[in-house]
Amino acid sequence: MSVLFGCQETESGPDSKPELSVDGTEFTVSADGGSVSVKVTSNCYWDITVEDPDGKPVGWITTNMSKGSGSSVLEATASANIKTERRVALIKVESPAEGVDACEIKVIQTAGEVVAVSGYSFPICQTIDIDDPESRKLVNAVISGNECQFKDGMVLSCTGSESTTSLECPSHTQPSGGTDADRSVHRSIRFDNFSKGESILIRIPVKDAVSGKLRLMLGARAASFTKAGWSYYWSPDGEKWNRVDTENATTPGSDAAWNNIAFSIPQSEAIPAGGTLHFKMTADGDRSKTYVCISNAICVFPAEAERSSLPQMDDNKIAFTNGFDDLVASGASYPELLPLNLMASATSGYASNYKSFNDNYIPDGAYEAISSAKGCYERPGFLQVGYYDESLWTRQCIGTYSILIGERLKQMGISSADARFTLKAGLYKDARGFDPLAKVTLTVDGTSYPLDLQVGAMKECTVEMKNITQSSVIEVSTPKLSEEELAALGRGDKATYLQDYRFYIDDLKVELTEIHSKGSSGNGGNEDFGNGGSYKW
Known part of the structure; x- marks a missing residue:
């Protein structure tokens, strides 16, 4: 929600009649993404909000301003749509001045093409990528509702019906540093309105069969994926869940760093080639924070590296x-x-x-x-x-x-x-x-x-x-x-x-x-x- 200005005077003075209008109310952008420009004509203060038709915040479209006064050009930029259905954002321009009707701009983005997802090769690594340290826009995934879908097929989601999802970058700012710091390397998919009993879900389509002793490694903040307060499960189908021993979960001393969860998939229950590995992390304990961030990357690889084949040392050669x-x-x-x-x-x-x-x-x-x-x-x-x-x-x-x-x-x-x-x-x-x-x-x-x-x-x-x-x-x-x-x-x-x-x-x-x-x-x-x-x- 934007915070509206309390002043109701116009730029032309207290006796001027407030006015607010836009020169376009509906635009269409391609699935590849793009920008639209709208001229806002006004003599008063105004605010901008961007929501979907259900009134939820939209993460796939950004604007060059969140508020303004007088006349200006509003630019809205849509990221690429990798989903096979169109989506709609409503940009609302509203003034606190009495008697001024709000303006609504509908932005329709066409559906993305059907892309055959062959699945991830093993070992698996999915990073959270931004375009550059300045604009910090998500470039390899689409956020919609409480779900983040990556171009290569991995999906992060949250079970909470009231949860919202967004990109947070930087997602870690301490120590703040100065000219010698660049926190844009810390980026997260953030789930808000997250509470006890809810779960973070990870769906990973796999190209090759997956089994054996494995390790899930992912960055996290405000999650504390430690032994207390969380339980972990893996599944071959998203229905039958196998609990993971919490003794196999380790984390550094910070909840802004990497977490490791060791688990085993028996050969008899191997995720088949072309199948999907499901992972679930459920908050069992009370939480002091109402959000969870999955940060930087999600990886699955062998719990142990291969041993070397070097000869033993001797006293001759x-x-x-x-x-x-x-x-x-x-x-x-x-x-x-x-x-x-x-x-x-x-x-x-x-x-x-x-x-x-x-x-x-x-x-x-x-x-x-x-x-x-x-x-x-x-x-x-x-x-x-x-x-x-x-x-x-x-x-x-x-x-x-x-x-x-x-x-x-x-x-x-x-x-x-x-x-x-x-x-x-x-x-x-x-x-x-x-x-x-x-x-x-x-x-x-x-x-x-x-x-x-x-x-x-x-x-x-x-x-x-x-x-x-x-x-x-x-x-x-x-x-x-x-x-x-x-x-x-x-x-x-x-x-x-x-x-x-x-x-x-x-x-x-x-x-x-x-x-x-x-x-x-x-x-x-x-x-x-x-x-x-x-x-x-």
Whole structure:
């Protein structure tokens, strides 16, 4: 509801007769979306409301103003209609002045074409997308009543008959920051008038059969999808609901961040190819807030990543391996599945106890003597090196993963050797489409080996190292760009803030190719470490 002006005087003075008119009362726009312009002629104050024929707020049409005075041009813009039925919005121009009739403008949008939805491939990820940080319009879904339907077929809805649905962007504003913040990366589908006993429903058409141990990950605000106050269910048909153990629901310390819900679909009840996976979250407890926001993205993927197939370390040839298999059940996402801006959007202040996003990676005891990690963060079965938060740019750091290969040579009883280091490493664009600044480099004994990586994929790299010794340390990191180098990137006055040095590593292996000399008998290797088993996660 708009708040009407209390003053009833006209712009021409208290004795003038108030007037209000528009030069068109009905317009049609195509399913692709578009704008209409209407001239408002008046000498008084007026307000604008946009509703559907049932009097409910409309989210698919926006106006360039919500109130005005005197004569002006009103512009109404309709987003694309992906539904196969036409829709109508009523734009009302009303004045508080006595004796002035309201004007009503009907905007009719034609039905969208029938689009065959083949379903989502597995793993599943549906993001909430806006056109740009300034206008912040929803571009990949249509909101109608208490339902949000995405172009690819996923549907979010709420069971409350009085609920209304809208896009909220930004949907999280703390800490507010200043010129160093961009909260437009936080966007939500907001359900108002939500109360105890009501449910958020998610319908996901699937292209491939889905079963096994899975994880639903979604952003949320004012929801607190934690163990208390909510129950969760999945269904193959939207009728027979299977309850999910609430012990498998985890969330960071903030209700403005990511939530993980682990659940299993038995093979006998697999969602068939071409079928629909239904998920329901029901509020069992009393609520202090009357709305719920589903934020950023909705994902379904395996509860655990695949384990590596690296060989075990020994005291003859395999000096070091690490496939980060201790992280296969990490609650974070994959960069190729979820855009980086969404992966980082749980801020460190809220997620300090939540390893999915912001806790430094610390290997287990067997590895602490031969490796270290600084500014590194967990991903499922691999490691993120460095940190960057697109929504608050001051949260950024360069990370380093170190292999104390000299300590391993001591354990193996080797003084000097040549070695071949292989690893997988990758880079991914940030939220604004910029390439990362990381120039991933392997350094050992003062010699640097730049890695030739691809943006958007993990690539296997090999480095031949000569004459490593018992004092050698291998570091995988990236140099920091100078101010001159940043300026040359053409990123404008925000170049200082837009410094994303993140990269990703996996399947590390150091294999000795030639032993030059041996030292003492060693204090490790097969005898002390059970054929390397203690080193293999």
